[in-house]
Amino acid sequence: MSKQKQLKKKQTNLTQNEGPLKVGQEFPLTIKRIGINGEGVGFFKKQTVFIPGALPGEVVTAVATKVHPNYAEAKIKKIRNQSPYRVKPLCPVYEECGGCQLQHLDYKEQLNVKRDIVVQALERHATLNVEKLDIRKTIGMEDPWRYRNKSQLQVGRDGKKVLAGLYGMNSHELVDISECLIQHPSTNRATLIVKSILEDLNIPIYNERKREGLIRTIVVRVGFQTGDIQLVIVTSKKEFPKKDLFVAEVKKRLPEVKSILQNINGAKTSLIFGDETIHLAGKETIQETLGDLSFELSARAFFQLNPLQTVKLYDEVKKAAQLTGNEKVVDAYCGVGTIGLWLARDAAEIRGMDTIPESIEDAKKNAAKHNINHATYVVGKAEYWLPKWQKEGWHPDVIIVDPPRTGCDEQFLKTVLKVKPKRLIYVSCNPSTLAKDIQFLSKEYEVKYIQPFDMFPHTSHVECVSQIVLK
Incomplete structure (x- = not known):
């Protein structure tokens, strides 16, 4: 490389480092805290930078992915100084899924971080001392796993295979989730079997881009004390081909399902449920117990997860x-x-x-x-x-x-x-x-x-x- 080109490159790098961040730029970053969405937060030349997966106290080499007027987003290229609280996530699809944000942080430290998230919110949105x-x-x-009593998984297809999962972080790619570690095991098992029934019966799966097909979401709720399961199939329209066959297969393969319902949501929306629910089989509600109280839960009723x-x-x-x-x-x-x-x-x-x-x-x-x-x-x-x-x-x-x-x-x-x-x-x-x-x-x-x-x-x-x- 000629001296003239070397000088030009040096000047370009200097300009990049002196001015605001640019997409693709590499830079060192010290992480100060966890933000309200679980990302690491640092400051580069007074500009706030959000970086998923980074932990307080870590020094990382970051790469800018998006630059906004008031802040920037980045990803980790290399961790130079690692936090003592960093742990290996147990979930195999943790980084793609986006359903959890803090599995890479020791659980006791997660509790400290969550208090700090409350403090941050009050500092930002209130004038109180x-x-x-x-x-x-x-x-x-005491045991921070398998605690969720309800799963709501979007349905898609990969060839003949039926997928059920969540859309990946910052993407519209469906991440298939066969074994979620924060879900009650019964919800995982029920979802797997419902997917296989949909495959076997070749029931049309909804395609969000084309806005055609039928099955949009599989919702499974389990009563922790009773073991009873409620299954809600969210469809894009009321007509449900092979509905009776589907119900018969659910009863045969999942006898613990005590309530089968269909909810209709034909709108272009991120909301799971539409306004109309049709009772297909079993009871209309399942029972959940808290302390010495028991509660009847219908499909759309809110209940703590x-x-x-x-x-x-x-x-x-x-x-x-x-x-x-x-x-x-x-x-x-x-x-x-x-x-x-x-x-x-x-x-x-x-x-x-x-x-x-x-x-x-x-x-x-x-x-x-x-x-x-x-x-x-x-x-x-x-x-x-x-x-x-x-x-x-x-x-x-x-x-x-x-x-x-x-x-x-x-x-x-x-x-x-x-x-x-x-x-x-x-x-x-x-x-x-x-x-x-x-x-x-x-x-x-x-x-x-x-x-x-x-x-x-x-x-x-x-x-x-x-x-x-x-x-």
């Missing part, structure tokens, strides 16, 4: 609610009534609401089954029912809220500020929306403490129970 907040150590699991941790979580809700037997309690976003019924024996009255009619029917059945006569369940939003009840002279002392990942509806939060219960117990599955909602309520309410829970080991998800009281 985080150092003065009582954010407790994350409560984890980790029953073992749920008992610890609900006990924390009960402790935070500080019930004496005289309180009127609202269970907002109540699902099948689990939290309200858990507290019912210590409350004067429970009232719950949810927008899914089947969930409310399940909640009513669950209350009746346990002879809980002071619980009322209605279809609709809390922001409709709370003002209505207040006009009728009924005022809640405690509101329990367990919203979806998007957090509480703003209208609901405005309603809470008007109704002014003494305590709001906020069960959150998303620290970012929890922080935003706490900020919204901070005019009238203060946070007494936040207790993080690890409901989903080996993922970046963290659940919290927050005791929020009227100032």
